[in-house]
Amino acid sequence: MEQTWRWWGPNDLITLSDICQVGATGIVTSLHDIPTGTAWTKDAVTERKSIIETDKSLGLRWSVVESIQVHESIKLAEDGAKEFYETYRESLRNLGGAGIDTVCYNFMPVLDWARTQLRYPLPGGATALRFNAHEFAAFDVHMLARPGAAADYSRDVLDRAKHWFDAATEDTKRSLLATIMAGLPGAFDRYDIAGLRTMLARYAQVDHAKLRANLVRFLEEIIPTAEQAGVRMAIHPDDPPRPLLGLPRITSTADDIAFILDAVPSPSNGLTLCTGSLGARPANDLPAIAKRFADRIHFVHLRNVSTDPDGSFMEADHLGGGTDMVAVVQALLTEQQRRQKASDPHWRLPFRPDHGHEMLDDVGKATHPGYPAIGRMRGLAEIRGVMTALAHQHGFAL
Structure with missing residues (x-):
């Protein structure tokens, strides 16, 4: 190979x-x-x-x-x-x-x-990419406030998402948005919350x-x-x-x-x-x-x-x-x-x-x-x- x-x-x-x-x-x-x-x-x-x-x-x-x-x-x-x-x-x-x-x-x-952490700490000091379901749910349900989003997650994930969101600072929330947007490698588009809502609206009938x-x-x-x-x-x-x-x-x-x-x-x-x-x-x-x-x-x-x-x-x-x-x-x-x-x-x-x-x-x-x-x-x-x-x-x- x-x-x-x-x-x-x-x-x-x-x-x-x-x-x-x-x-x-x-x-x-x-x-x-x-x-x-x-x-x-x-x-x-x-x-x-x-x-x-x-x-x-x-x-x-x-x-x-x-x-x-x-x-x-x-x-x-x-x-x-x-x-x-x-x-x-x-x-x-x-x-x-x-x-x-x-x-x-x-x-x-x-x-x-899509990931929610770009540098998740590993034993010894290395880091890894990670996707945390509750953090993504916090973004989707509470930051993006997508209509009907809660139906896509379990009760346990939603509870942990609410806890994360309530404890998060504005810097933490901005960091999560930036991390999710990092899933556009080499692309020109980087969305803020309003821009992402606009893009999702274009897909409403798809x-x-x-x-x-x-x-x-x-x-x-x-x-x-x-x-x-x-x-x-x-x-x-x-x-x-x-x-x-x-x-x-x-x-x-x-x-x-x-x-x-x-x-x-x-x-x-x-x-x-x-x-x-x-x-x-x-x-x-x-x-x-x-x-x-x-x-x-x-x-x-x-x-x-x-x-x-x-x-x-x-x-x-x-x-x-x-x-x-x-x-x-x-x-x-x-x-x-x-x-x-x-x-x-x-x-x-x-x-x-x-x-x-x-x-x-x-x-x-x-x-x-x-x-x-x-x-x-x-x-x-x-x-x-x-x-x-x-x-x-x-x-x-x-």
């Missing part, structure tokens, strides 16, 4: 030289400076590719785009969506022309991933079925271009995999994934297997999902979470948490072996260690939440060890 690393671009504190040192060879990045809905030009794509690949001694290549953000007008199927389909298609053509053939994207409305239909429309619009450009689209699961703020989520279960892949049956319509996102829903069987959709997995995020009965969860060690990471990696290596025997040019699956604990010298550095160097390096090293052991045992190619 191709070992890759998410890089936030030339302003990232973690340099390309650093990435070379941790042993990754593929770069996962996006043109975050280009606003959502604006086409990525040939020059912009070529410039970023050149930055990554010019120094041949580093042995790096631009392996995966993560991501081209999908404009909210597309998710809403609004009248103005037509122009955004075209700019998305133009971006795909320019990426394909530059030899970049894998695009990770998501179809989560308004928010991408339920699960409608959002599904809007995703199918998006795929029908862009997959033919992706096929022509030699680009494989890989949808990222919802994080967390359940409705938030009254918004539907449609990539949360194996059945959701099957619907999406069957709706537009093309090799260019595929999956980003994220074990952390799907793992936050205890009913999801990640090894089974990896096996079921193996031939449509184009990109892999490997991380682990530990879950609580109330819906809270925390980023765990990569080989800890609730997901059997060894079984997942074995399923992926089995699929990779099948592709290699079939002479598939995409036989090597790109994966990256997703998220990581902030630890050691990274503590307090201004890295993107979940993306410190040392925590991810630890995760990559652990997964590399699993891969090597399985390859030795079963004769898999790495």
Whole structure:
């Protein structure tokens, strides 16, 4: 499997030289400076590719785009969506022309991933990302004051949410809002309470079925271009995999994934297997999902979470948490072996260690939440060890 690393671009504190040192060879990045809905030009794509690949001694290549953000007008199927389909298609053509053939994207409305703590303290001084159900409920019910929000939470969660809200200072409440808004990595929109209410109002008539239909429309619009450009689209699961703020989520279960892949049956319509996102829903069987959709997995995020009965969860060690990471990696290596025997040019699956604990010298550095160097390096090293052991045992190619 191709070992890759998410890089936030030339302003990232973690340099390309650093990435070379941790042993990754593929770069996962996006043109975050280009606003959502604006086409990525040939020059912009070529410039970023050149930055990554010019120094041949580093042995790096631009392996995966993560991501081209999908404009909210597309998710809403609004009248103005037509122009955004075209700019998305133009971006795909320019990426394909530059030899970049894998695009990770998501179809989560308004928010991408959601957490309530960006630096939850761990023993020894490290920190982790965490989602506390009662804090999110406090935001939803008391700060946002969304009509009907209380119906989405248990009595116990609501009681703890009220206690948290009553004890919270204004600074604490502002910090919670900022933390929830941090789930828009690389995006331009950052909402205050009023702005978030406005966005939610736009989705008032969009339920699960409608959002599904809007995703199918998006795929029908862009997959033919992706096929022509030699680009494989890989949808990222919802994080967390359940409705938030009254918004539907449609990539949360194996059945959701099957619907999406069957709706537009093309090799260019595929999956980003994220074990952390799907793992936050205890009913999801990640090894089974990896096996079921193996031939449509184009990109892999490997991380682990530990879950609580109330819906809270925390980023765990990569080989800890609730997901059997060894079984997942074995399923992926089995699929990779099948592709290699079939002479598939995409036989090597790109994966990256997703998220990581902030630890050691990274503590307090201004890295993107979940993306410190040392925590991810630890995760990559652990997964590399699993891969090597399985390859030795079963004769898999790495």
